[in-house]
Amino acid sequence: MRTPICDEFGIELPIFAFTPSQHVAAAVSRAGGLGVLGCVRFNDPDELEETLAWLDDNTDGKPYGVDIVMPMKMPTEGTSVDLRSLIPQENIDFVERTLQKLGVPPLPEGEGREGVLGWLHSVARSHLDVALKHRPVLIVNALGSPPVDVIETCHAAGIKVAALAGTAGHAQRHVENGVDIIVAQGYEAGGHTGEIASMVLQPDVVDAVGPDVPVLGAGGIGSGRQIAASLALGAQGVWTGSIWLGTEEYQNLQSNAGWTEAFTRATSSDTVRTRIYTGKPARLLKTRWTEAWAEEGAPSPLPMPLQNLLVADAHNRINASGDPDVISMPVGQIVGRMNQVRPVADVVASLVEEFEAAVARLDGIV
Secondary structure, eight states: OHHHHHHTTOOOOEEEEEESOOHHHHHHTTTSSEEEEETTOOOHHHHHHHHHHHHHHTTTTTEEEEEEEEOOOOOOOOHHHHTTTSOHHHHHHHHHHHHHHTTTTOOOTSOOOOOOOOTSSHHHHHHHHHHHHHOOSSEETTTSSSHOOOOOHHTTOOEEEEEEESSHHHHHHHTTTOEEEEEEOOOTOSSEOSSSSSHHHHHHEEEEOTTOOOOEEEESOOSSSHHHHHHTTOEEEEEGGGGGGBGGGGGTTTTOHHHHHHHHHOOTTSEEEEETHHHHHEEEEOHHHHHHHHHOOOOOOOOOOOOHHHHHHHHHHHHTTTTSSSSSOOOOOOGGGSSOOOHHHHHHHHHHHHHHHHHHHHHHHO
């Protein structure tokens, strides 16, 4: 399964694993892939500093990356308090009525956490500043090209830059801005995703950026067969995410007791692409919570970052309730194959074994 991008990053397998869990990221890197820590959940730079220091010490010297959320253009911002004042009371009332209807109780006083501020440009900048003090080999931007000065800063530090793209046009613009690697993320993916399916998107992006720009296939990849398909479409590796939510290591971060039951019983039809999580289109597990937002009379989701601030307390309450029927979790259509909780190393081994079997079967066809 070795491709040129393996040599570029000093890894054994072209498997890139996006995850908010440092335990998962470290385990993937130790297993021969490249774990990429999602930083958006870190409101406090000191917490990220501590987490990256842990990664430095727990990857056996293997490389890792970090993923930030930074728009190309710097928006007007305010503090979380200022931003909350922009949220309509109608939306606040709807969230509270919905939680009551779904039987989600309030949190005990003093519990819960602030809404995610990593969507803010200034917070993403702080994530980059912290990351540069450590040893990531890759900085990935989930919102496409980061500002050019960010790309130049990373390059000066010897760090490659990748960006997610949902169209061939997006990918071309990323390369023009100086991005080194394109993550071609198809419609099937969890979290923020576009409207073009992976089977169509990946060869479009590969052809658009040319042979000198590595492309990682993303969206709907949870087996070795799908890795083989992605490489056949011209990608040099794969960008995976959802499959790591079902690992033992992820349990260190997961705070919702109902999540395991929810994803192990879900099928590939049990997701929905909606703006209710962050304000931008993102694929979530379909539950009574997502369905409530689709009912007649529900307010339209607010733009980023207001929507996440609106539902932050709701997410805390939902997590504490542990009800598998009321979950708010980004996950891709590959959830239909996430039928058991396994160690990261076992998942990686299965991916390799399935890939080799798929390639051998194709060799027999020729």
